[in-house]
Amino acid sequence: MMMKVAQSAQVPIHSTRLSATAPQPSVVRQRQCVQTRSTAEMSLQSPSRTPKPVEQSEVPKTPFEQLQELLARNAPKAFKGAENLTLQGNYAPVQNEIYVQGLPVVEGVLPREINGMYMRNGPNPLHTPYGSHHVFEGDGMVHAVRIKDGCANYCNTYVDTYKLDMERKAGRPLWAKFADIEGPIGVGIALLELAKMQTGIIDASKGNGTANTNLEYHAGRLMALMEGDMPYQLYVSPEGVVRTVKRMDLGESWREPTDHFTAHPKYESATGNMHFFSYDIMTPQLKLGTLDPQGRLSYSLKVDLPGPSMIHDVAITPNYKAFFHCPLVFDPTVGFTGMQGDPKEPRMPC
Numbered sequence: 053m054m055m056k057v058a059q060s061a062q063v064p065i066h067s068t069r070l071s072a073t074a075p076q077p078s079v080v081r082q083r084q085c086v087q088t089r090s091t092a093e094m095s096l097q098s099p100s101r102t103p104k105p106v107e108q109s110e111v112p113k114t115p116f117e118q119l120q121e122l123l124a125r126n127a128p129k130a131f132k133g134a135e136n137l138t139l140q141g142n143y144a145p146v147q148n149e150i151y152v153q154g155l156p157v158v159e160g161v162l163p164r165e166i167n168g169m170y171m172r173n174g175p176n177p178l179h180t181p182y183g184s185h186h187v188f189e190g191d192g193m194v195h196a197v198r199i200k201d202g203c204a205n206y207c208n209t210y211v212d213t214y215k216l217d218m219e220r221k222a223g224r225p226l227w228a229k230f231a232d233i234e235g236p237i238g239v240g241i242a243l244l245e246l247a248k249m250q251t252g253i254i255d256a257s258k259g260n261g262t263a264n265t266n267l268e269y270h271a272g273r274l275m276a277l278m279e280g281d282m283p284y285q286l287y288v289s290p291e292g293v294v295r296t297v298k299r300m301d302l303g304e305s306w307r308e309p310t311d312h313f314t315a316h317p318k319y320e321s322a323t324g325n326m327h328f329f330s331y332d333i334m335t336p337q338l339k340l341g342t343l344d345p346q347g348r349l350s351y352s353l354k355v356d357l358p359g360p361s362m363i364h365d366v367a368i369t370p371n372y373k374a375f376f377h378c379p380l381v382f383d384p385t386v387g388f389t390g391m392q393g394d395p396k397e398p399r400m401p402c
């Protein structure tokens with residue numbers, strides 16, 4: 053079957069957004085679909101969330117930020133933000149966050165036996181970057197279609213990460229892009245980023261992730277994942293409204309600055325455990341973790357590595373966890389100097 057989202061049902065991204073308490077009447081379009089729950093019932097089940105109206109340029113630019121922007125704008129880049137192929141055409145970011153009930157079915161029928169939800173997550177930058185842009189850096193946006201009783205509802209929403217909240221308030225990008233960390237100008241941009249953290253402009257303890265890579269469900273929690281940060285827990289209403297609940301905290305033993313959460317954890321059906329891991333681009337270390345069936349951190353282990361490397365995935369068996377530790381290691385000097393290094397000892401920029 054085919055469904056479509058009516059254009060008139062869309063609302064601007066910075067309008068009073070869909071609160072977690074109930075969908076706004078102005079964005080609801082109803083057809084003949086049966087509504088099984090009232091909006092009042094939804095509000096009782098929704099997480100508390102204070103709408104954050106945006107005031108453009110609410111936050112004044114600091115000298116660090118001004119200089120960083122100047123460097124990023126003037127860096128000789130092959131793919132500057134607005135001209136970047138990953139920001140154009142079919143790849144262009146979606147500009148609206150909407151919730152629509154009763155999608156028109158333009159071909160075929162929705163079988164009433166279907167009761168479920170299709171969801172996807174992916175990068176969707178809120179702001180056009182000053183300098184370069186890598187597709188990995190876009191803010192996470194979740195799209196979801198809830199199908200039930202022959203009716204389909206659609207919702208798309210940003211994952212409200214710490215980074216997104218800060219940049220939404222500011223009305224501009226606040227974090228440097230890793231695509232800009234190259235050559236002598238990149239050295240300056242990186243040092244200014246450190247200065248922003250040291251002076252509290254950016255709170256590094258709250259993470260800088262975009263939650264843009266994957267969605268996983270475990271122990272009653274739906275998680276938006278990106279391997280450079282902790283998961284963000286999402287809420288889904290029975291009618292398919294999706295909202296961010298919070299950045300997850302696994303307790304004292306998983307709170308070091310280098311503790312992250314892979315975007316590709318593995319579920320072990322025999323035990324109900326979820327296995328995950330963390331790596332860091334500056335620390336030669338792999339950290340393994342297990343969430344028990346109740347979602348509690350039940351196991352953690354640090355493993356020293358010869359060098360900091362990108363470890364993207366893991367395979368599990370009944371007795372082992374298998375990681376690929378590739379010889380290509382992170383080295384910040386490669387990004388700063390543009391040198392590729394010795395092919396026998398491959399290195400990549402952080």
Ligand SMILES: [Fe+2]
Nearest residue numbers: 265315316364
């Ligand atoms: Fe991946």
